Structure formats: structure tokens, C-alpha cells
Amino acid sequence: MSERRYDPTHGEWVTVATGRQDRIYKPAAAACPLCPTRAAHEPTEIPRGHFEIAVFDNRFPSLSPRPPEPAIPGTDLVPVEPAYGHCEVVVFTDDHDATLADVGVARVHLLVEAWARRVADLGADPGVRYVLPFENKGEAVGVTLHHPHGQIYAYPDVPPRPAREIAAARAHHDRTGRCVFCDVVAAEAGGVREVLAGEHFVAGVPPWARFPYEVDIWSRAHVPSLPELAPEARADLARVLARVLAGYDRYFDVRTSYLLGIHAATTDGADRDVTHLHVEICPPHRGGGKLKYLAGSETFGGAFLTDVAPEVAAERLRAACADATAPA
Template sequence: MIRSSRRLADGREILYFDAGPVPRDAVDSRDLPPVSTLSQMRYDALLGEWVVVASHRQSRTFLPPADQCPLCPSTPDRATEIPERDYQVVVFENRFPSLATAVSEDVPAAAPGAPFAELRPGFGRCEVVCFTSEHDRVFAELGTERARLVVDVWAERTAELSGIDGVAQVFPFENHGEEIGVTLSHPHGQIYAYPFVTPRTEKLLASVARHREATGRDLFADVVAAERTGPRVVAANEHWTAFVPAAGRWPYEVQFFPVRKVPDLPALDDAERDAFVELYLDVLARFARRMDTPMPYIASWNQAPVHAGREDWWLHLQLFSLRRAPGKLKYLAGSESGMGVFITDTNPEDIAEALRSVVVE
């Protein structure tokens, strides 16, 4: 993998990742104002969680027509976010970031009239990852070579972003499908570098600690070992297992765990990366063909924090869809949104069987 670093017209970094040497010397010809990020973090003292306030994102690009897509390569008639005429995988700093390294530091100590709601600058980094220059292609159709390049890019970005002073966790993810809330239809994902450990990660690590104290064993290892021989396995190979979790929250949810315990993507070796691509494309094809139209989904990498808890963590990917049946979505209504108690409309064992039965060849 070859990386080329350039700058966009407003100073943001853009990175080209290619399988072989490709000259990358196109210049961004647009007249762009400097990016101004006014994000701030507000601490919810009752829940013990940080909330990011990024009101400047209201003006971000929303569902442009295909011929106005900002993620397609530039042409002589139209300049986009990618100056080159073609590309393989591209990463660039989001123009409308929730978190940024150059965020304004001028924030008060607390929210107005709320002394327990501590305020901090919205420090971090938000990157866009374009998987292909082809506007109408989806991840499931990338092929093994391009998908493997994307995995290598996720790992490279995780390693680099983890080295930024103040970053506590790196989160690569993909939102796919308008039903999920995607505002740009071009095949892409994002990477967030948070200045705190996310609530989900903290909760998982607390469960691991309780299990070790009670049993002396590794909770991740116990759960994964049980699932690998259970009725909810969707697909598996020498290095990975993909299964529907026993207490899955979403109508369709699959978790991917490597056989070897590793903390994050950079720790995967070549064989494990190849094997993940094989399994992931297989399950994505099942998601695409399970119903009359491809399911929208979120693909969410659960990586170890940059510092604390790394020795306890087991890297895994969550792939889930909020579609419960053709033409029907699972809405997070009163119980889920109000109390955080998920009530699922599907049975995990039935979902695993339904996904296994999908013909992918």
C-alpha cells in the first residue's frame, strides 16, 4: 500500500492510498474559506457521559444528485473534494467535522446555568474514507483486493490517529443506506478519533472486569467460545467467526470476532486481514439478498482504547440493520430511546438461520 499526502484548498489533509505507485499531483482549484469548527463537549453529570455539540453541521451537504456528488473524482468541468481524476481509496478531513484538532479553545468552564455540565473544546478528528471512485458501487461489490486495501487503510489510520496527543479511542464505521440517515450516497465510511473512551466501551470493560473478579476468566473469551459452537453462527473461516449475538438488539445483527485475541485493527496480521475480507463480503452479500432490496446497515468497529484497557479488549465488528422485514423498519421508540431498553422484533436463532440460508453464489 502506497500513501500520498496532499492538501485541499482550505488546508485540510487528503490522503490517497493505492495498491501500487500512482502519481498524485492534482491541485484543488476551488476557492474555499478556511474551515471553522466550533464544536464543544458537554458533560452529562447524571449519566456520566460526554455529549458533542456541533451546531455548525446543520449546513453540511445533504443528498445531492449523483452529478453533484462531492466524493466523486474531479473533472475538468467540476471540482470536488477529491482533486484527482480517479482514485482507489481516499481519506480526507471532514469539512463539517463533529471533532477537530484545530477546534476553538475558547469555551467557558460550564454550560450556562449548569455548573455540573463541564464544557471542553470539541477536540478530535473526523475523517471521510471513500472506498472507490465509482459512485454506484457498494462495499459488498468492491471485490477482495479493494476491500483488503480498505482494511489496510482502516488499520493505518487507527495507528496514526491513536498517536495524536489527546485522542483516547479511534472508531472506523460505515453508514450504508438512506434509511440509516446517510446524506451522501457515494460508497464511503468515516473515522472518528474521540478525546474520551466511548460509553459502550466503558460498559464492556466494566463487564469484563466483573467477570474476571467473579470467575477468574476472560468474559470475551468465554462468550466467543460459546458462540463459535452455538446455533447462531452465520459464517466462519480459519481466522474469524460471524454470529448473531444471543441478546442482539437490532432486527439483523452480526458480530465478527477474530479467533486470535487482538486489541485493534493494526494488530491483525496479513492472513487475518485476508480472512476478514472473505467473511465480511460473504455476510454483506447475505444482507444484500435477504430481502427484496439490499438492507441498510451500520458497520461499527469496536477497537480498544488507545491507553487503558487494551490488554482486556477483543477486537470485533458489529454489522446491524434496522430493517425488520421488507418495507418495515425498527424504530427506536419509547423504551429504546427513553430508557435504553431494546425490545427486539426478531429471534436471534431465526435470524442466524435465515442468513445462513441465503444463497450468495
């Protein structure tokens, strides 16, 4: 079963994909499906003996270009649709034991290029309206495969959170005539919550951070999406991202778990005056080895609580990023 069901009590679609339940769960390193194929009789997902970045269709997709017919009939109250879309896996390196924080700026740059190309390609599908590249890293956020990798989801609609972001940006634009993210960059760049300043991107803990050590990376210029990013800006994003991730590892003194997502424009060309490329990175850590959980207030209220002042988190991460040896 793989289908989208509409929740009329919240006005959102939920995807039920039972095939995902069988996905590979924490395999031994020797059985890693994301490692290069070393013996012809034991192929992994990647039929090469060596690679830099590999992108392929997720074998356990929740959204697919040829989704099955829904298992239950839709109703006027609860419409049901085939789960159309794309789910891709992006492997960052053939080194099973590396992480994105230590593969080096050149490889992160190649990843930015790969993301941009996949966003453009998937966005060209008229059945797709939003493309979300993301990485779930570490057991603390539930990762089931340790080989360094991310994912790209191409949704048939604008999913709820980007939709709210666009609505908020539209409201701000209606009120002020400006892009809200351009205003955020103007307010935050060079300020107490800045973590790292690149030429084209600035990283900072947003004043409203939902996770204690959340870092957002904002394009300084009003660029709606990755494919429109100039070559020198792509290189700068790679430098800033690599350094922020290295800074996390230095500050927490572990290979830091996090969720990373890229928010950008819809793929149908709408709302480009208010959509502004940015990366959000949310580690679940709140310090001292303790984790931040999303509990009652976040789950049922949607009301986030954090325990660390964003100004303090920024000061700590700024120092850690400055100290971190820049990966080559």
C-alpha cells in the first residue's frame, strides 16, 4: 500500500506507505547497500567499485512515479490519491565511515551541484510541485543506514510546512513590500546570532530557533532555488555548510546527529518573489549529552519550546566553527 490520504481535521495530506516497513534496518557494515559493489555476485545499490556522489531511486519509496491504485476508496470527507512523486537517495561518498562533516569542501560542492541538478530534473516533471533535499544523520534521529547519505523527495503538492512558509512570506510581502528572508538577512548578518559569514551565504541561529542549536544558512541575495544559484554562490554554500557541520562536531565533540533540509521555491514558478533559498539544520542535542524531544507542546500545540538562548548557542557555535579545521 502506498497512498495519500487527506486529513480534513487539519487540512493536510498524510502518506501511508507500508512497503517502507520492510526497509533495510541497521545492516552490518559488510552488508551496507550504499557501499560500492566490490564483488559481482554481491551487488549493492551502486554498480561501481568507486564513486564520488551517487543518486538513485529509493527502493522503499513512499512516493513513486507509478504508484499503485489506493487500497481504500476515497470519500468526500477523506479523499485518497495515489502517492505520486519521487524518492531518491543521494550517497555522499563511497567511504562507509565518513560523514558529510569530513568529506571535504570539494565533495560538498559536488553535492550542491548534484542537488541543484536533481531539483531541476525532478521539478521538470509536471506532476511535481515541490522538491525537498534533506539529510537525516545519526541514530538519535532514527537513521537506519549509517553510510553517509541524504534523500530527495519530490512531492505532488507543496507540503504543509513549505506551504505555511510561503503563506507567511506572502503576508510579510503584502505588509512591507519585501521578502521576509531578505529582511532576516539584513537583520541577522553580522549580528550576535551570526555563526559564519560567507560571501554569498550567511549562517546563523535564527532568533526563533526551534531546536537549541539550530543553524539556518540563508542566501544573501534573493535567489528562489538551487538551480538558479550562480557558480560562485554554489561554491560558497559548500564552504559555509562544510564549516558549520565541522563546527557542530567540534562543539559537541561527537559526530553530531541532525536533520538538514533545504527550503526553496515551488517547481511551478509560483511565489518566486517571496521564496528564498535557505538551509535549515536541526541537531536534536540540547547540551550535556541530553536530547531535545518533540513532546506534548510541539506535537499537539505545534508550539515549540527551547532551552538555550539563540544568542548563547550562536556564540558557542561561532567559536567552534572558527576553531574547526576546515575540511580540505
